[in-house]
Amino acid sequence: MRILVTVKFVPDLQSQRSFTEGAVTRTGDDGTMNELDENAVEAALQLKEAAGEGEVYALTVGGDDAVAAVRKALQLGVDHAIHVSDAAIAGSDVFGTAKVIAAAVRKVHDEAPLDLVVTGMAALDGLTSMLPTALAVELDWSQLTLASGLTVEDGAATIVRHLPDAHETVSAPLPAVVSVTDEANKPPYPNFKLIMAARSKPVTTWALADLGIDPAAVGAGAARTVVVDASPRPPRENRVTVTDTGDAGTQLADFLLEKGLA
Amino acid sequence: MTTVAVLVETRSGEVTQPTFEALTLARSLGTPVAVWLGEAPEAPEVARLGLYGAAEVRVVAVGDEARLPAVAAAALGAATSDAEVMLMVSTFVNKEIATRLALATGAGVVVDAAGAELVDGRVETMQTVFAATWNVRTRIEADRAIVGIRPNTTQAIAGEAPGAATLVEVAADLRQARETVVVVEPVSAPEGVPLAEAPVVVSGGRGTGGDYTLVRELADVLGGAVGASRDATDEGWISHEHMVGQTGTTVTPALYVACGISGAVHHRGGMQASGTIVAVNIDPDAPIFEIADFGVVGDLGDVLPQAIARIRERRAG
Known part of the structure; x- marks a missing residue:
């Protein structure tokens, strides 16, 4: 079983997140691997273990600091790490990013065929959840997204997909792009042995030229959308907190009634 | 045009x-x-x-x-x-x-x-x-x-x-997709307005201890839908469809009431754009209070029944 997992470098959820010139501020100080990508790494490792053989690759796209995302994936136990970095990629929209990732996937696939690309269900900075679909279309592979369960058998992958109106079981031939939800598995706590082993593992770095991508086809210039304004929302005003001394329930009710909310 | x-x-x-x-x-x-x-x-x-x-x-x-x-x-x-x-x-x-x-x-x-x-x-x-x-x-x-x-x-x-x-x-030439839907198991929709569309959402978290009676009652009185935190759905206290948060349902009701929910960033991401936010929690340091328009530090078992009774009383009067 050969699997590639895409991981994203995002600002830590607990940090002060912000925008710089229309893009999410991403720095090494408070950046980390997107938490939901841990589920993708874990799903890939479980499939490899079940198959009894295989290779798991982690791939990230981003500036110098983004290498932290694939280093984290190495610490979680993946075999190989790839970092695609090129100044021309900056400012790409989801379609540009998908183009870059697809080219990198094809490069790995051409060396020896991959069975799956596994991604997280969303990146916790943008939360659009569009990349897995865009990647499946770019690769012209099967799309199996939002999997809360995943099995691979006889050249096909089958997922369980929990949607608000129904639980679906969807099947498709390999190779496939699968996105897994945070219900799919519980990523284990960091393992000291794996963390130590990860230190000596190399990270392969590719630029756009290595992938045969025209720089004009990606980046800010090719983006179909542009952020024209970004500003912090003002804090809520006139906030009240009361400690219950026997009548807080009544105070709460009166607050709602006065505001016409009850 | x-x-x-x-x-x-x-x-x-x-x-x-x-x-x-x-x-x-x-x-x-x-x-x-x-x-x-x-x-x-x-x-x-x-x-x-x-x-x-x-x-x-x-x-x-x-x-x-x-x-x-x-x-x-x-x-x-x-x-x-x-x-x-x-x-x-x-x-x-x-x-x-x-x-x-x-x-x-x-x-x-x-x-x-x-x-x-x-x-x-x-x-x-x-x-x-x-x-x-x-x-x-x-x-x-x-x-x-x-x-x-x-x-x-x-x-x-x-x-x-x-x-x-x-x-x-409209006639559409739909080519065969690679994927096949093998099973569709409909989810029985909870009664009332779906979570994402509700004008009022009352959510319960760890502080409910798994008992949603008061949360449901308050939701009923306010004409709202029942939500939950990730903690509560993970515990199996309430089904995943009720989860409010970045990986569950994002809601923007006119009123959001968080009962016994600490307010981890995952939860806040799914409700912070709500109109008015009310929080009831026993822990005065719960981060949910940082974004609540009206916060009550207190026990759900005391505060909610009193609030429900007061609303009913004022309406009857």
């Missing part, structure tokens, strides 16, 4: 409220046409779409295979080749459909938008990001725009001069 296509969402055969919200928004951008995927709608539903401004209801007859994003996107594409703008409700499935349609047509996409307007011939959208701590305005530079609109961000208002919508059948 710009043609603005709106993808119709239905539940039990009836058009949903967020669809009417999208049609209302569509009227401010151009001429709305509704797109209906599935068996042809009943006359009352066509009439209601007309009431909210749809000049046409375009029907693409597709079956269960339209559950696959590839099929739905192809069907939608066939019905909207003349539409400069496409609006849909921002759901996980629609984000996938939007992505495929955009790759087929060259459109630019914004999802999770809280509004949209035309500025110098281009669509600009408003969103909140980073757990609703930032406002962002995005301009779609492509000639075609696809926008996913969050429920409850536009008020649905019927058109001033509503006409009868014309039913138009």
